[in-house]
Amino acid sequence: MDLSVAAAHVLGDAGAFESSVGRRGRPVAVVGRDPRASGEFLEAAVVAGLASSGVDVLRLGVLPTPAVAYLTSALGADLGVMISASHNPALDNGIKFFARGGYKLPDAVENDIEQRLGEKWNRPVGAAVGRVRDAYGEADRYVSHLLTTLPGRLDGLRVIVDCAHGAAHMVAPEALLRAGAVVETIGAAPDGLNINEGVGSTHLDSLREAVVERGADAGIAYDGDADRCLAVTATGEVVDGDQIMAVLALAMHSAGNLVKDTVVATIMSNLGFKHALNKAGLTMVETAVGDRYVLEAMKAGGYNLGGEQSGHVVMLDHATTGDGLLTSLHLLAEVTRSGRPLADLASVMTRLPQVLVNVRDVSKAKAATSGELASAVAAAEKALGDSGRVLIRPSGTEPMVRVMVEAESQDEAESIAGKLAEVVRTTCS
Numbered sequence: 001m002d003l004s005v006a007a008a009h010v011l012g013d014a015g016a017f018e019s020s021v022g023r024r025g026r027p028v029a030v031v032g033r034d035p036r037a038s039g040e041f042l043e044a045a046v047v048a049g050l051a052s053s054g055v056d057v058l059r060l061g062v063l064p065t066p067a068v069a070y071l072t073s074a075l076g077a078d079l080g081v082m083i084s085a086s087h088n089p090a091l092d093n094g095i096k097f098f099a100r101g102g103y104k105l106p107d108a109v110e111n112d113i114e115q116r117l118g119e120k121w122n123r124p125v126g127a128a129v130g131r132v133r134d135a136y137g138e139a140d141r142y143v144s145h146l147l148t149t150l151p152g153r154l155d156g157l158r159v160i161v162d163c164a165h166g167a168a169h170m171v172a173p174e175a176l177l178r179a180g181a182v183v184e185t186i187g188a189a190p191d192g193l194n195i196n197e198g199v200g201s202t203h204l205d206s207l208r209e210a211v212v213e214r215g216a217d218a219g220i221a222y223d224g225d226a227d228r229c230l231a232v233t234a235t236g237e238v239v240d241g242d243q244i245m246a247v248l249a250l251a252m253h254s255a256g257n258l259v260k261d262t263v264v265a266t267i268m269s270n271l272g273f274k275h276a277l278n279k280a281g282l283t284m285v286e287t288a289v290g291d292r293y294v295l296e297a298m299k300a301g302g303y304n305l306g307g308e309q310s311g312h313v314v315m316l317d318h319a320t321t322g323d324g325l326l327t328s329l330h331l332l333a334e335v336t337r338s339g340r341p342l343a344d345l346a347s348v349m350t351r352l353p354q355v356l357v358n359v360r361d362v363s364k365a366k367a368a369t370s371g372e373l374a375s376a377v378a379a380a381e382k383a384l385g386d387s388g389r390v391l392i393r394p395s396g397t398e399p400m401v402r403v404m405v406e407a408e409s410q411d412e413a414e415s416i417a418g419k420l421a422e423v424v425r426t427t428c429s
Contacts, residue, residue, distance in 0.1 A: 027055050028055065028078055028079075029056070029077055029080070030058045030072055030079075030135070031050070031058070031080075032060040032064075032068040032080075032081070032082050032083070032167075033063075033167075034062060034083070034195060035166060035167065036085070036090055036192060036195055039083045039084070040192070042083050050079075051132050052129060054124040054129060054130050055078075055079075057132045058077070058138070059134050059135060059136075060136065060138055061136045062167055062170070062190075063142065063167055063171065064222075064227065064323070065082045065084060065086075065225040065226065065227045065321065066227050066319055066322065066324070067226075069082075069098050070145060070320070070323075073101050073320065074141060075135075077100070078100050080099075081095060081096070081097060081098075082095070082225065084167065084225040086223055086225045086227065087202050087223040087225075087228075089195075089197070090193045090194065090195045098321075102321070139170070139171055146326055147178055147179060149329075150330065150333050151330075151333055151337065153179055153333075153336065154332050154336050155180035156180070157181045157218070157336055158182045158184075158215070158217045159183055159216060159220060160185070160207060160211050160216045160218075161176060161184070162185075162200055162210075163185060163188040163222055164201065164222055164224050164226075165187050165188070165190040165191070165196070166187075166222065166223065167224065169190055172325055173188065175325055176328075176332075179329060179332075186206060187199035187200060187221075195224045201221040201230045204232065208236040208238070209236070211232050211236055212234075217335070217341070218231060218234065220328040222325070223311075226325060227312060227322045227323060228313070228324050229328045230244075231243075231331060231346075233342045237343060239346045241308050241312065242265070242269050242309050243273075243346045243349050243351070244307075244311065244313060244327060244331055244346075245265065245273065245305065246277070246346075248305060248313070248331065249263045249277065249280075250282075251330075251334045251338075258282070258305060259302060259304045260283070260301070260302070261281065262283040262301070263282065264303050265285070265286060265294070265308070266294060266308050267287070267391060268308070269286075269308070270406065272350045275349075276349040285301065291322055294307060295321070298314060307322065307327075311327070313327040352387075352388065352407065352408065352413075353406065353407060354404065354413065355404070355405050355413040355417040356403070356417075357403040358401075359401045359424045360398070360399065360400045362424055362428040363399070364428075367401045367428045368394070373423050373427055376419070383416070384406075388407035389405075389406050390416070391404040401424050
């Protein structure tokens with residue numbers, strides 16, 4: 001996608017975004033990016049596209065995606081633009097749009113942007129063009145907002161933070177320090193090319209080693225644009241998104257803040273998460289895979305906590321999208337409030353062994369209608385009972401079917417997943 005043209009078409013003329021929000025006067029956009037080298041010139045292209053179409057632009061610089069979402073709302077902007085490829089390698093890049101209020105644009109609007117590429121329209125000239133100014137100091141507004149949401153301070157807590165050489169390398173340590181934590185960092189020296197390279201939430205080994213070697217109380221790892229986080233205990237054990245949500249859900253429930261005693265999660269969340277919620281008298285609403293679907297269900301049901309196993313957690317009382325910094329601050333605040341180690345808090349949920357097998361080059365349509373596969377799944381589910389589950393999910397973008405099995409033991413999960421994968425291969429090719 002030509003990013004500058006796409007951005008321009010969102011707010012450029014009277015028939016686009018400006019009229020849909022009912023704003024009078026010149027529209028305003030905020031633009032942020034992660035530290036990728038390509039982001040430097042893509043930012044310039046987006047800013048030029050917006051300003052040349054009559055939009056005033058606030059250039060935020062390097063900030064996490066959720067910071068851009070928050071500032072879109074806090075600054076009253078009509079559009080937020082984040083240039084990032086999230087947890088992907090440095091050579092990739094992309095763009096995310098936020099509507100007025102800081103929510104991601106609906107699929108239909110994003111599709112309309114792409115369809116309108118190449119349209120001919122008259123750009124403004126002279127005094128009608130947009131103006132551009134740097135607003136790098138707005139990062140402090142975001143950090144201050146995060147700190148106002150905390151139920152308590154993190155005084156004395158020793159934390160190692162892995163910033164993935166990404167967008168959070170400045171604001172994450174600052175937020176934790178201002179909250180009272182003793183902070184050390186890794187993955188906090190971006191050079192434009194090393195984002196997510198062997199560090200961050202998708203590469204936890206370095207953080208696990210650092211936490212144990214340095215005797216820290218916990219470790220936090222963000223991805224490249226910091227819209228998600230995972231944690232590590234003092235002994236180097238990984239605390240995934242399901243466990244983080246379990247800890248937050250119980251804390252919010254105890255404080256009387258969990259709306260309808262319900263958490264929204266995707267069908268890929270571990271069955272152990274659902275068991276933990278049920279044991280506490282809480283309810284889980286399941287959605288399709290993707291943070292967009294989680295947020296849609298949260299807004300529809302009025303819920304205020306949801307997320308994914310990947311660590312993309314939405315706390316809707318304080319943010320309009322997943323926010324790794326917000327999540328980590330609240331997780332660590334519960335450690336200090338309770339006086340319990342992170343490992344103890346996370347033990348509220350027992351992760352069942354989960355095996356995922358990707359069966360490639362098969363027909364997704366056949367998988368959906370195969371009687372033999374349906375019978376095999378039914379037999380597996382009967383054998384597992386309440387102690388496990390089976391999920392057959394076609395890929396959204398490839399000729400591939402994903403077979404996911406959870407069971408009480410790793411061997412049982414692998415055995416059942418292998419058998420079902422073979423049924424998919426033989427009946428759906």
